[in-house]
Amino acid sequence: MQPLYSVEHETRHNTNRAEEENVERPEEHTPLLHRFPQAVSERRTLTMVIVSLLLIVLIAGVIIGIYLLVIQNDSENVLPPIENPLQLVSRSQWDPSNEDQSALRSFPYRLRAVTVVHTGTDQCNSTETCTKLLLEMQSNATAANSTLRYNFLISSNGQTYEDLGWLKCIPQSTKTTTPTGLLLAFIGNFSETSPTTRQIQTAKNFFAASESQQYLHPSYRIYAKNMKDTPPNLAKSFKDFQQWSNEFSDKK
Template identity: 75%
Template sequence: MVELPLHNLNYHETRHNINHDTEENVERPAENTPLLHRFPQTIPERNTRTTVIVSLLLIILISGVIIGIYLLVLQNDSENVLPPVEMPLQLVSRSQWDPSNSSQSALRSFPYRLRAVTVVHTDTKQCSSTETCTNLLQDMQNNATEANSTLRYNFLISSNGQTYEGLGWLKCLPETQRNTPSGLLLAFIGNFTEIPPTRSQLQEAKNFFATSVSQQYLHPTYRIYGKNTKETPVPLIKTLKTFPQWSN
């Protein structure tokens, strides 16, 4: 038997021990290493919370779009119901054209927020200035046969687009309520059995309706009615039928 030198023996044993330790380190897992490190960690609660938040944001977004569309539809409908006020009402008060300020003690009071406006024509000549209209209204007032000898109209509109106060928004003659819907009596100054009202008159009428609603004298769902005098003012009635509030 061949004996190995001592230094070779020590080298062999040392190498054997190193290889043995290496194999143990490779084959035997560390006992203090947690098993969770070998698998991806899942957090179901966080995923559920994220899903809920995203769903709520989508619901809010969709609701905002729906509300926006609804408000746009309402705006379009309101433009069809209430005509826009393009110009302020050109109102001439009763005291401006009637210095006598005729007594109106026999007049009755209107209820709050009327739902009807009856439109007629005065069946007189037209007027197109404050001076000529004042003279015309004073003549009509002097020839009035209604209660207390006053004009029966609540307001009158001239050819140049001015609104003249008659009985005003809050008063009416008892006789005017028997054959017409309870509401304001609006007169177009002139005779319209053959000719239509002027563009200024129509625009002022729209301004009058809008102002009456905004001041809460008229209900937003008010209706417009026509009434015959001696002859039917066909051109006037035909024009009024273009208003969305016209009632057949």
């Protein structure tokens, strides 16, 4: 039989050892318990930074979108586009004869006047028929160098035909009270009828193109001539134009 003293000694030894182990274990795990809250704090900080950056990007995108929308609306309101481009037929296309125009006078820079007239002839509505008509008018011309006196002509189908162009004019035989400027003719006789809608729209495009290319001054005016050259039906077509003047270009 084992002695009682030995059993009690062994029991106390085991008890003390267990107590020492219980005391040492918390000490071993204590550093881990201290580090865990620190890792959680770092994760929270990183999450907040990421969320903040995403929020900033979102707000910036909304601001940029609103700004671009405002710019687009302003551009559409300030400068509306020309509805139709200018369909220009050059002089060399309908009259390749290359007539000498040395007797013509050069225009000053940026004209301030446009005089609208009609040709008093038949109308034409295609390049073929208009070319034939213009060549007939050219053969009957009595002006300098047998040249038509118009700078440009507008046909019924909305085409613009170049004659003298933007930079030349026939010298005036009489002085006028209104500035010398472009002579824009509407092909046809409008003593009884009015110009077509396409002719008036083409005239608007012509004025816009002439101003944008700096052939016309921004403050240019549109004039009529006498009753023969600018009949009332033609003049009425321009009464709503901001640049329209009731004065006649050949008023003495």
